Amino acid sequence: MKILSLAFRNILRNKRRTFLTLSAIISGVCSLVIFGGFIEFTFEGLRESTIRTQLGHVQIYQQGYNQHGVANPAKYLIQEPEKVEASLQALPEVLSVTRRLSLSGLISNGNKTLSAKVTGIIPAQEEEFSAFETLLDGQQLDEELPHGGVIGVELAKALDAKIGDYLIIMTNTLDGAINAVEFELVGIAQTGSQEYDSVFVKLPLAVVQQALETDSVEKIMVLLEESSQLDGVLTQLPGVLAQTGLELEYRSWRDMALFYHKVVAMYQGLFQVIQVIIAVIVLFSIINTMTMAVFERTREIGTLRAIGTPRGHIMQLFITEGFLLGILGGLLGLVIAILIAFGINASGGIDIPPPPGMSRGYLSMILIVPSVLFYAFLLTVFVAVLSSILPAWKASRIKIVEALSYI
Amino acid sequence: MVKVEQVVKTYQLGKQQVQALKGVSLEVQAAEFVAITGTSGSGKSTLLHLIGCLDLPTAGHIHILDKRTDTLSDKQQSWLRNQFLGFIFQSFNLIPVLTAFENIEYPLLLQGLSPKQRQQRVNGLLERVGLSEHSHHRPDYLSGGQRQRVAIARALVTKPKLVLADEPTANLDSKTGTEILDLMKDICLQEKTSFVFSTHDPKISHYASTIYTLKDGVLRQ
Numbered sequence: 001m002k003i004l005s006l007a008f009r010n011i012l013r014n015k016r017r018t019f020l021t022l023s024a025i026i027s028g029v030c031s032l033v034i035f036g037g038f039i040e041f042t043f044e045g046l047r048e049s050t051i052r053t054q055l056g057h058v059q060i061y062q063q064g065y066n067q068h069g070v071a072n073p074a075k076y077l078i079q080e081p082e083k084v085e086a087s088l089q090a091l092p093e094v095l096s097v098t099r100r101l102s103l104s105g106l107i108s109n110g111n112k113t114l115s116a117k118v119t120g121i122i123p124a125q126e127e128e129f130s131a132f133e134t135l136l137d138g139q140q141l142d143e144e145l146p147h148g149g150v151i152g153v154e155l156a157k158a159l160d161a162k163i164g165d166y167l168i169i170m171t172n173t174l175d176g177a178i179n180a181v182e183f184e185l186v187g188i189a190q191t192g193s194q195e196y197d198s199v200f201v202k203l204p205l206a207v208v209q210q211a212l213e214t215d216s217v218e219k220i221m222v223l224l225e226e227s228s229q230l231d232g233v234l235t236q237l238p239g240v241l242a243q244t245g246l247e248l249e250y251r252s253w254r255d256m257a258l259f260y261h262k263v264v265a266m267y268q269g270l271f272q273v274i275q276v277i278i279a280v281i282v283l284f285s286i287i288n289t290m291t292m293a294v295f296e297r298t299r300e301i302g303t304l305r306a307i308g309t310p311r312g313h314i315m316q317l318f319i320t321e322g323f324l325l326g327i328l329g330g331l332l333g334l335v336i337a338i339l340i341a342f343g344i345n346a347s348g349g350i351d352i353p354p355p356p357g358m359s360r361g362y363l364s365m366i367l368i369v370p371s372v373l374f375y376a377f378l379l380t381v382f383v384a385v386l387s388s389i390l391p392a393w394k395a396s397r398i399k400i401v402e403a404l405s406y407i
Numbered sequence: 408m409v410k411v412e413q414v415v416k417t418y419q420l421g422k423q424q425v426q427a428l429k430g431v432s433l434e435v436q437a438a439e440f441v442a443i444t445g446t447s448g449s450g451k452s453t454l455l456h457l458i459g460c461l462d463l464p465t466a467g468h469i470h471i472l473d474k475r476t477d478t479l480s481d482k483q484q485s486w487l488r489n490q491f492l493g494f495i496f497q498s499f500n501l502i503p504v505l506t507a508f509e510n511i512e513y514p515l516l517l518q519g520l521s522p523k524q525r526q527q528r529v530n531g532l533l534e535r536v537g538l539s540e541h542s543h544h545r546p547d548y549l550s551g552g553q554r555q556r557v558a559i560a561r562a563l564v565t566k567p568k569l570v571l572a573d574e575p576t577a578n579l580d581s582k583t584g585t586e587i588l589d590l591m592k593d594i595c596l597q598e599k600t601s602f603v604f605s606t607h608d609p610k611i612s613h614y615a616s617t618i619y620t621l622k623d624g625v626l627r628q
């Protein structure tokens with residue numbers, strides 16, 4: 001009411017100082033929104049690449065697989081994957097479905113034998129999942145090459161293997177018998193993880209099934225059109241899976257993406273540190289300008305007190321001024337931050353050098369995320385109010401007589 | 408209505424103690440028009456501040472409406488100032504961001520009167536001090552005399568028992584000063600409001616019912 005209008009007129013009265021305070025607030029909001037938008041872009045990129053090249057949105061397993069499957073894989077395989085695929089593909093949100101079967105075994109070129117983690121995939125259905133590795137030599141798996149395989153670059157080095165070589169995978173079948181299959185090396189690839197590059201082998205699903213002597217698969221991976229559809233699909237999934245008559249369980253990518261969650265946690269920690277720094281800078285700059293305002297208006301405060309204004313009202317007045325500065329600076333900051341973000345995105349984004357373990361850099365855009373905007377605004381208003389408390393308190397404690405003779 | 412008993416006020420100026428009032432006693436009755444004269448530095452402002460509950464005496468007591476000021480909390484002092492006292496300052500001390508109307512209205516906002524009541528009172532006073540046409544002007548657009556009229560209206564809007572005026576005419580030319588004194592005197596008679604004011608103005612003898620003189624912190628009639 002009245003205090004609001006008085007506070008509003010007061011902040012308009014020293015335009016230069018208000019401009020300084022607002023600039024501090026606006027730069028704070030802009031930093032928060034731009035940095036927040038940058039890490040949101042990073043999260044989104046990592047999320048999508050984790051989903052689309054590694055995990056899929058949802059993975060379906062035989063009931064009990066996640067609890068006991070490692071110790072006893074033979075017992076927890078999906079017997080009739082076609083049935084599951086058929087009912088999944090009936091969902092309009094589903095983009096693609098593929099099967100996987102993996103094994104641990106040995107790989108040999110005749111004179112050298114190393115351990116290997118073999119994944120069996122269906123080449124025709126794998127296009128959506130295959131961007132994970134970068135092919136260094138040769139080609140990807142292909143329907144036309146039923147006995148072709150791709151291995152990691154470190155493994156290829158260790159085996160001294162070249163494209164066109166024949167390699168042997170040795171493993172136990174599900175019944176425990178020793179078995180071996182042969183494949184032709186058609187591609188050498190790199191994933192970014194050296195450790196993984198020294199063990200991974202990618203073979204057609206049929207070859208892996210042959211090695212294990214089974215027709216079953218370990219898991220069925222589901223990719224959706226949009227990641228935002230996941231929650232909707234997850235609520236339908238129990239019903240859909242029940243229709244198959246098989247005993248199944250499922251996990252969403254969120255439960256599996258450890259690396260993604262670690263990166264998110266790290267960036268968020270970093271963001272929090274930056275928020276604190278920005279908040280402190282804005283805090284001190286508002287305290288500074290507010291204290292100047294209190295000094296300048298000492299006589300006026302003395303007058304207000306003399307005509308009967310209680311201390312509490314004086315505090316309220318200055319805190320309201322801080323609050324209004326926060327709201328004003330926050331809103332202006334959001335507008336300017338959004339304009340800057342549009343500018344950065346329109347100019348093609350920010351050039352980011354390759355992150356550790358990656359071979360390529362990328363262009364980062366600034367995402368405008370409502371929650372980031374809202375949070376930056378809230379933080380700003382909070383800081384503005386917080387920083388006006390001390391000057392407001394000082395103003396309310398002014399000695400009236402001294403204030404009245406203050407020049 | 409006001410009773411000042413053996414009041415001493417000492418200020419600390421660096422390491423030195425300045426005794427601004429050295430045992431001052433005085434009484435003010437209802438509807439009295441009291442003037443305090445004295446050279447600059449004689450302690451006039453100090454005495455008015457103490458009577459106005461803006462500060463407390465170092466020794467002695469001040470009773471306002473039978474309340475001893477040094478027994479009141481800051482909140483009670485504020486309330487007393489708002490309800491029963493009015494202040495007029497040498498340099499007007501209006502709030503620059505408020506219009507004449509709003510400046511006069513301000514003390515009423517602290518009292519929780521309805522907007523209609525406030526408007527009635529403020530307009531009444533604007534008319535009384537002859538500034539109805541300037542009600543929407545800010546202090547910067549008013550002359551010194553007009554500003555002091557706004558200040559008088561602000562001091563009177565709460566219907567106080569006592570108005571304290573610290574050299575209210577010192578910043579005005581002699582003709583305007585006379586007008587202001589006339590106005591204060593009229594109000595004193597009409598509203599039965601007591602006035603205590605400090606002044607250098609030699610014309611004062613025509614107005615005041617009682618004149619005191621302060622010299623080196625000692626009061627004489």
Ligand SMILES: Nc1ncnc2c1ncn2[C@@H]1O[C@H](COP(=O)(O)OP(=O)(O)O)[C@@H](O)[C@H]1O
Binds near residue numbers: 401420425426427446
């Ligand atoms: N806040 C203060 N601190 C120190 N000395 C003061 C203060 N206020 C007034 N004085 C001193 O007290 C004496 C009386 O001052 P004051 O009451 O303002 O006189 P007047 O209003 O008659 O000019 C002066 O000597 C002045 O310097």
Ligand SMILES: [Mg+2]
Binds near residue numbers: 451452453573
């Ligand atoms: Mg004085």
